[in-house]
Amino acid sequence: xxxxxxxxxxxxxxxxxxxxxxxxxxxxxxxxxxxxxxxxxxxxxxxxxxxxxxxxxxxxxxxxxxxxxxxxxxxxxxxxxxxxxxxxxxxxxxxxxxxxxxxxxxxxxxxxxxxxxxxxxxxxxxxxxxxxxxxxxxxxxxxxxxxxxxxxxxxxxxxxxxxxxxx
Numbered sequence: 001x002x003x004x005x006x007x008x009x010x011x012x013x014x015x016x017x018x019x020x021x022x023x024x025x026x027x028x029x030x031x032x033x034x035x036x037x038x039x040x041x042x043x044x045x046x047x048x049x050x051x052x053x054x055x056x057x058x059x060x061x062x063x064x065x066x067x068x069x070x071x072x073x074x075x076x077x078x079x080x081x082x083x084x085x086x087x088x089x090x091x092x093x094x095x096x097x098x099x100x101x102x103x104x105x106x107x108x109x110x111x112x113x114x115x116x117x118x119x120x121x122x123x124x125x126x127x128x129x130x131x132x133x134x135x136x137x138x139x140x141x142x143x144x145x146x147x148x149x150x151x152x153x154x155x156x157x158x159x160x161x162x163x164x165x166x167x
Contacts, residue, residue, distance in 0.1 A: 035074045036084045044153040082160035092138035099135045105165035
C-alpha cells in the first residue's frame with residue numbers, strides 16, 4: 001500500500017527534497033543530448049534498420065544505451081531533431097562561411113571542404129598565424145560534427161534546415 005501526502009503541507013516538499021537528494025546520490029543516467037548528437041547517423045541508419053535494431057546495435061557494439069522509444073520519437077519529428085542538431089553547428093558554419101566569403105547553404109552541402117588536419121608543427125604554426133582563432137575553432141567544429149556525416153544524409157537534412165540557411 002502506498003502512502004499519500006497532503007498537497008497543502010510539508011509532505012510534498014519533503015518528498016521532493018528526498019527525490020532531489022536521491023538524484024544527486026544515484027548514478028547519472030540522463031543523456032538528453034545523446035540522441036541529438038547521434039541523430040544524423042540514426043536518421044541514416046533508419047533507412048535500413050528499425051529503431052529497435054539501432055538501439056540494440058548502439059548498446060551491444062558501442063555501449064550506448066538509447067531506447068528505441070527515444071529513437072522513434074526523434075525520427076518521428078525529424079525536423080525538430082535536425083534543427084536541434086543544427087543548433088550545435090550553426091554559429092561555426094556562419095563564422096566559417098563569412099570568413100571564407102561563401103554562402104553557408106552552399107558550403108554545408110559540398111562533398112568535402114576540409115581535409116585531414118596537418119600534424120606538422122611548422123605548418124600548424126603558419127596556419128595559426130594566418131587564421132583567426134574563432135575561424136579555426138569553427139572549422140574544427142564543422143570538421144568533427146558536420147563533415148563526418150555522409151553527404152547523402154546531409155543533403156536529406158537540407159529541407160529541414162533550409163529556412164535557417166538564408167538568415
